[in-house]
Amino acid sequence: MRQRHDEKKKKKKKKGKVGEVRLTSFSRQHRRVDVIFNKVSGRRKPDADSDIIQSTLQRSFERVVTWHTTEDKCGKAVGEEAIADGATVLIACGGDGTVTGVATAIQKRVEEEGDGAGDLMLGVVPRGTANALCNALDIPGNVKRAAEMIATGCVRRIDMAQVWGTEGKKRMLLLAGIGLEAETVKGAPRAMKRALGALAYGVAGIRSIWKQEGFEATVIMHDVLDGKAFAKGQLEAKEMRLGGMVLKGVTVANAAPATSVLAQGVGTVRPDDGLVEVVCVASQTPWGMMRTMLLMLRSALLRRRETRGTVFATRARRVSVQCDPPQRVVVDGEPCGTTPVTVQLGARADAVRVIAPKAGAVNRRRRHLSRALIRLWRNARGAALLAVAIVALRRARA
Ligand SMILES: Nc1ncnc2c1ncn2[C@@H]1O[C@H](COP(=O)(O)OP(=O)(O)OP(=O)(O)O)[C@@H](O)[C@H]1O
Numbered sequence: 001m002r003q004r005h006d007e008k009k010k011k012k013k014k015k016g017k018v019g020e021v022r023l024t025s026f027s028r029q030h031r032r033v034d035v036i037f038n039k040v041s042g043r044r045k046p047d048a049d050s051d052i053i054q055s056t057l058q059r060s061f062e063r064v065v066t067w068h069t070t071e072d073k074c075g076k077a078v079g080e081e082a083i084a085d086g087a088t089v090l091i092a093c094g095g096d097g098t099v100t101g102v103a104t105a106i107q108k109r110v111e112e113e114g115d116g117a118g119d120l121m122l123g124v125v126p127r128g129t130a131n132a133l134c135n136a137l138d139i140p141g142n143v144k145r146a147a148e149m150i151a152t153g154c155v156r157r158i159d160m161a162q163v164w165g166t167e168g169k170k171r172m173l174l175l176a177g178i179g180l181e182a183e184t185v186k187g188a189p190r191a192m193k194r195a196l197g198a199l200a201y202g203v204a205g206i207r208s209i210w211k212q213e214g215f216e217a218t219v220i221m222h223d224v225l226d227g228k229a230f231a232k233g234q235l236e237a238k239e240m241r242l243g244g245m246v247l248k249g250v251t252v253a254n255a256a257p258a259t260s261v262l263a264q265g266v267g268t269v270r271p272d273d274g275l276v277e278v279v280c281v282a283s284q285t286p287w288g289m290m291r292t293m294l295l296m297l298r299s300a301l302l303r304r305r306e307t308r309g310t311v312f313a314t315r316a317r318r319v320s321v322q323c324d325p326p327q328r329v330v331v332d333g334e335p336c337g338t339t340p341v342t343v344q345l346g347a348r349a350d351a352v353r354v355i356a357p358k359a360g361a362v363n364r365r366r367r368h369l370s371r372a373l374i375r376l377w378r379n380a381r382g383a384a385l386l387a388v389a390i391v392a393l394r395r396a397r398a
Contacts, residue, residue, distance in 0.1 A: 032063040033123070033150070034087035036078050036102050038094030039068060041128045043194055044143070053093060053125055053147045060151035069094070075101020076108075083109050089121045089355075091150060095128020096174055100332040103352050104171040107160050110351045123150045123355040129193045130201060130333065132174050135257035136271060137356040153355045158271040160352045161254050161345050165329050166337035172254060173271075173352070174332045176343050178321055179215060180249030180281070180289075181262045182328035183208035186335070209289045214246040216324045221278060223317035226266075242312065245282060248289060252319050252343045253277045258300035261293050265306045265313030274345055275315040283310045302374065318344040 035053060039046035050066065057064045065087070067078045075098040079090055083105060092102040099122075106120045125146045126134040133139070137156065140146045161172040177185065187204030196203065224237040253263035255271035263269055265279040279296075283289040292310045299306040306313060319342065326338040 031061060032065065032087070033057055033061045033089045033091055034082040034085075035064060035066045035091045035093055035125075036075055036082065036098065037066055037068050038075065038098040038127065040190070041094035041098060042126075043129075043197055044127055046127075049093070049127060049143050052144050053091075056144055056147035057091075057150065069098060069101075075099070076104045078102075079105030080108070083120070088119055089123060089150075091123040091125055091147075093125040093127050095126075096130060096132050096333045098128070099124050099133050100171065100173050100334075103160060103173050103354075107171060107351045119353075121155060121353045121355060125150075129188075129198055130259075132257055132260055132333075133255060135259060136174070136255040136269070137354060139356055149357060150355055154358050155353045156272065156356045158352050158354050159254050159274060159345055161252075161276060161343050163331050163336065163341060163343050165331075165341045166339075170331050170336055172331050172343065175251055175253035175256050175260060175263050176336070176341065177262060177330045178250040178252075178323065178339060178341065179247065179327045180205075180208055180212045181251055182330045182335070183212050185330045185333055186328065187211075209286050209293075212248050214248055214284055215327055217245055217247045217250060217280070218243045218322045219245075219250060219278065219280060220320045221314070221316035221318070223275075224314055225275060225317070226315045240314075240316070242280070245280065246284070247280050247282050248284070249281045250321050250323075251277075251279045252321070253279070254345070258297060261296050261300070264296040264300040265311045266315060267299060267303045267305045269300075273315070275317055276319060276343055276345060277313065277315055278319050280312040281310060282312075298374070318342070 035057070037046070037050060037053075054064055054066065065082070065085075067082050069075055069078050075092060075094065079092075079102040082090055090102050090106060092099040103122050106122055109120060124134055124139050125143055126139065126141055127143065131141060134141060134146070137158070140149055158173065163170045163172050163176055175181075184201060184205045187207055188200040192200040192204070219242045221240045221242075222238065224240045249262055251262045253260070253269050254276050256263035256269040256277075258264065262281065263277060263279055266277045269277050281289070281292055281296075283292040288310065292308070295306050295308060296311060298304075321339055321341055323339040326340075328338055329336045329341050
């Protein structure tokens with residue numbers, strides 16, 4: 001009896017959690033890592049970062065090969081070259097554009113070769129401006145710590161969607177933004193990102209709130225499956241059509257941190273559930289939009305659905321968006337033509353294996369912190385209202 005119990009325990013230990021593989025023997029299995037380096041991403045010094053990454057990885061791997069992207073040869077093209085050369089662990093060092101490019105090269109090979117593609121894996125060392133994927137997966141933001149994590153992390157499977165737009169087909173790890181999000185990305189060119197860092201997106205975002213005109217949108221969703229839709233219960237529908245709405249933005253997200261505010265509203269953006277989060281915002285005035293965005297941020301921090309009339313948020317497997325007049329589209333921070341656009345998660349949706357810290361612990365800490373902050377804000381607001389009331393009462397008496 002005791003023996004059987006021990007055997008069961010051993011098996012459990014071997015298997016680990018579903019979707020997570022501990023990488024204790026990872027650096028011994030994989031002797032080579034390939035670094036795909038984008039030297040123009042972000043604001044950090046490329047040579048210094050390259051040295052840190054090289055020396056850190058050399059401690060765990062026998063061979064570290066570095067490849068450089070160029071203006072015409074992006075993460076995807078360089079990733080394909082590295083895979084053809086025998087790379088199995090590809091580390092994308094750059095912004096979200098570079099990460100999606102390398103992930104696209106990996107998924108393309110997996111689709112072509114199936115099991116023959118072997119153990120292809122994506123690692124990320126963030127060097128970009130927003131580094132949204134790293135924030136969403138709790139990958140350290142520090143270059144050295146992210147490189148160290150490559151040898152000690154877990155492998156998480158995350159979905160990768162396909163996007164069909166006016167400029168053809170593209171892959172998506174993070175999100176497709178239509179309207180407001182696309183205006184924000186356009187309003188933050190590389191020179192501005194170099195000067196202001198992540199603040200560039202904040203400045204561009206506020207400017208686009210005032211600039212973005214409302215547009216008439218038709219959103220068609222297939223396989224809508226949402227556990228707490230409209231806070232009323234399970235919502236399941238083969239097809240759902242929202243038509244004739246005047247919106248300021250539509251976001252279709254696969255993975256997004258809380259700072260990608262326009263992707264929030266469902267409560268959590270799950271990168272591994274085979275569904276995308278669809279969020280439509282309809283606030284018509286700039287101040288109304290600012291308020292709506294604060295509510296969306298709250299929804300992300302508290303992991304609670306936003307049910308106000310100006311936000312519609314749900315989950316589906318396939319989404320098509322048409323706009324009148326046509327609107328700009330960005331996919332993972334890169335321009336991708338205009339609407340109409342369709343986003344879909346396919347059967348091989350879980351093909352991308354990303355090296356990331358064990359999910360859970362960091363999220364739990366973050367949730368506690370955000371709850372504490374909101375409690376503090378409520379108390380401070382209550383105290384301020386009380387003080388104003390006391391002053392008004394005193395003045396009235398005098
Ligand atoms: N050597 C290079 N010279 C000029 N541009 C390059 C070079 N390598 C890549 N690029 C361009 O960099 C872009 C991708 O940048 P990436 O998204 O990785 O960084 P970022 O824009 O600084 O970060 P973020 O997406 O977080 O704002 C692509 O459009 C690609 O054409």
